[in-house]
Amino acid sequence: MTGTLVLAGTPIGDISDAPPRLAEELAGADVVAAEDTRRLRRLTQALGVTPKGRVVSYFEGNETARTPELIEELAGGARVLLVTDAGMPSVSDPGYRLVAAAVERDVRVTAVPGPSAVLTALALSGLPVDRFCFEGFLPRKAGERLGRLREVADERRTLVYFEAPHRLDDTLAAMAEVFGGERRAAVCRELTKTYEEIRRGPLAELAAWAAEGVRGEITVVVEGAPEKGPEEYDDAELVRQVRVREEAGERRKEAIAAVAAEAGLPKRQVFDAVVAAKNAGNVRDGGAR
Numbered sequence: 423m424t425g426t427l428v429l430a431g432t433p434i435g436d437i438s439d440a441p442p443r444l445a446e447e448l449a450g451a452d453v454v455a456a457e458d459t460r461r462l463r464r465l466t467q468a469l470g471v472t473p474k475g476r477v478v479s480y481f482e483g484n485e486t487a488r489t490p491e492l493i494e495e496l497a498g499g500a501r502v503l504l505v506t507d508a509g510m511p512s513v514s515d516p517g518y519r520l521v522a523a524a525v526e527r528d529v530r531v532t533a534v535p536g537p538s539a540v541l542t543a544l545a546l547s548g549l550p551v552d553r554f555c556f557e558g559f560l561p562r563k564a565g566e567r568l569g570r571l572r573e574v575a576d577e578r579r580t581l582v583y584f585e586a587p588h589r590l591d592d593t594l595a596a597m598a599e600v601f602g603g604e605r606r607a608a609v610c611r612e613l614t615k616t617y618e619e620i621r622r623g624p625l626a627e628l629a630a631w632a633a634e635g636v637r638g639e640i641t642v643v644v645e646g647a648p649e650k651g652p653e654e655y656d657d658a659e660l661v662r663q664v665r666v667r668e669e670a671g672e673r674r675k676e677a678i679a680a681v682a683a684e685a686g687l688p689k690r691q692v693f694d695a696v697v698a699a700k701n702a703g704n705v706r707d708g709g710a711r
Contacts, residue, residue, distance in 0.1 A: 425500040427524045431536015434508045435614030443534045451503035455480035496529045543641035547608035554580040571600040578646040594629035606645040612638040655685040657695040
């Protein structure tokens with residue numbers, strides 16, 4: 423009989439936010455796989471718990487090599503608890519590979535729900551929460567970062583990102599360039615910790631603030647793109663949207679159809695705009711594939 427893989431959420435700041443079941447699982451698991459064993463030790467001491475099972479490290483550097491070892495433990499009937507430094511395992515943290523391998527082996531996977539920086543920041547942002555996208559960390563290279571942002575430039579759902587403090591100013595400046603400096607956003611810093619700060623405002627204003635230097639764990643929430651009426655889609659905007667979709671992997675024919683449907687315009691109008699731009703040398707020649 424196979425064992426159970428337990429994904430356990432850990433506090434993102436205030437230790438008293440730890441779910442009651444976390445202490446039980448830490449005490450009873452056969453194996454505790456931790457992103458940082460030193461931080462795990464501080465957590466167990468704060469909770470007054472002594473793990474009875476074996477404690478192993480499970481982080482980005484050894485995730486690939488350690489996953490088969492943990493799967494064998496699970497196949498042998500062990501209860502394996504996976505914890506990361508803060509928040510939920512596998513959400514921009516180690517865990518996805520282990521979960522995927524466990525599912526493939528028909529191992530039971532369950533969770534101890536806990537604090538989430540994504541949902542906490544979203545709720546505190548003051549921006550719409552009915553529909554949202556979690557985009558994780560943006561690429562570190564400027565060109566790749568701009569490309570990723572352009573892919574969601576017209577996304578109407580609220581966007582949530584994680585970011586390192588030393589890259590925050592560059593990221594906010596790139597967002598202002600792609601989304602527009604007036605797009606509303608919120609920078610959530612050190613959530614649930616002593617120096618928690620929620621800074622809200624237009625992207626251009628937040629980028630100027632971040633240029634002075636920011637510390638701590640950062641989550642950025644950005645307002646979705648406003649819905650446009652047909653009168654707001656001039657030929658340049660139609661061509662831009664087709665180009666963004668093509669760069670994201672869509673065929674030109676499908677991109678034109680999607681842009682036309684979103685704008686409430688005839689496909690022929692979008693097609694003509696793309697052809698005119700191509701003839702003027704403003705669109706790469708990909709053809710209506």
